[in-house]
Amino acid sequence: FRSTEQETQSPGKPAYVRTRxxxxxxxxxxxxxxxDIIVRGYICGYGEGVPDVNWKYVDASNRNVTITNLKASTQYVVSLRAYNNYGKGPVVYDLIYTREESDGPTPDTLTPPSGLRAKILSPNTAWLQWNDPSLGRPQTITDNRYYNVHYQALPNGKTLSVIVKALRVVLYDLVPGTKYEFKVRTVLDASASPFSVSAFNRTFETAPGSAPRSVNVEGIDQSNNVRVQWRTPRQPNGDITGYIVFYTQDQDLPDREWHVNALPGTSTEAFLGPLSANTTYFFKLQARNSNGLGPMSDIISYFT
Structure with a gap:
């Protein structure tokens, strides 16, 4: 437990807010x-056409809340914010519409799966398991139902899907060091349930799988100072924690004899010099993360 004095800042926005x-x-x-700021709980507000007419307080350990007694075919504004002893954090709003009432069955008559769990097995694989409330106990499948699993690399990855006839699945070919969202729905004949509440997890990191991209060197003044610029690796496999810029007049030297300049992982340029005039220099770069060093970029030359 942290005292109020230690909470000198309110929490940030809740992430990946979803509504169903x-x-x-x-x-x-x-x-x-x-x-990395302590959260004491969440406040979920809602109102018909306007936000925060009503409130629900949610414990910090919870990741979802159900708002009931709403009107059908009606617009609501839902808000969510985190809070601690210092104060309330910034709010996230979502405009929703409840569904229309129907006298007959709809494609969403099946109960969505519950208790979805996502366990990371390796940098490239994840194990998912869930319950199907409509099966009762024991959880035994006796009909032709199947499950449609969707997963997406956050924040903007393509949504991928697999179909399984069991209450678990192992997903392969995931990207190392990447946060994923997972969800699943039940399909039986012509009916499909809504998707489950999403589960989130991050794959294990590995060393960068590719070199810094678009490396470029240009002169910046008459004193033979240069600017080296680059873009992040296409396959960082985690959070890049640093870059190493190598440069030399003799590209045949072993790496340990090149001049080096180490920079933090947020950098995309380095300033070197002054270099010797009328001389050809060779440059290459390497990225690193918490699991090690990635491959070297191609060597490029620059004449001062």
Whole structure:
């Protein structure tokens, strides 16, 4: 437990806020704020056409809340914010519409899977397991139902999917050092359930799988100072923690005899010099993360 004095800043925005609507309710799910600031709980507000007419306080350990007793075919504004003893954090808003009432069965008559768990097995694989409330106990499949699993690299990866006839699946070919969102729905004949509440997890990091890209060297003044610029590796396989710029007049020297300049992982340029005039220099770069060094970039030359 941390005292109030230690909480000198309110939390950031909840991450990956999702909503799933029904005729008279909505499920709101989220992940904690990205910042490393203590969260005491969450406040979920809602109102018909306007935000924060009503409030629900949610424990810090929860990742979803259900709002009930809503009107069908109605617009609501849902808000979510984290709070601690210092104060409330910034709010996330979402405009939703509850579903229309229907006298007959709809494609969403099946109950969505529950208790979805995502366990990372390696930098490239994840194990998912869930429950199907409509099966009862024991969880035994006796009909022709199957499960449609969707997963996406965050924040903007392409949504991929697999179909399985069991309550678990191992997903392969994931990107190392990447946060994923997972969700699953039940399909039986012509009916499909809503998707489950999402599960999130991050694959293990490995050393960068590719070199810094678009390396360029240019002179910046008459004193033979140069600017080296680059872009992040296409396959960082985690958070880049640093770059090493190598430069020399003799490209045949072993790496340990090149001049080096180490920079933090947020850098995309380095300033070197003054270099010797009327001389050809050779440059190459290497990225690193918490698991090691990646491959070298191609060597480029520059004449001062």
């Amino acid at each position: 609507t029904y005729t008279d309710s909505v499920i709101v799910s989220w992940q904690p704020p990205e910042e």
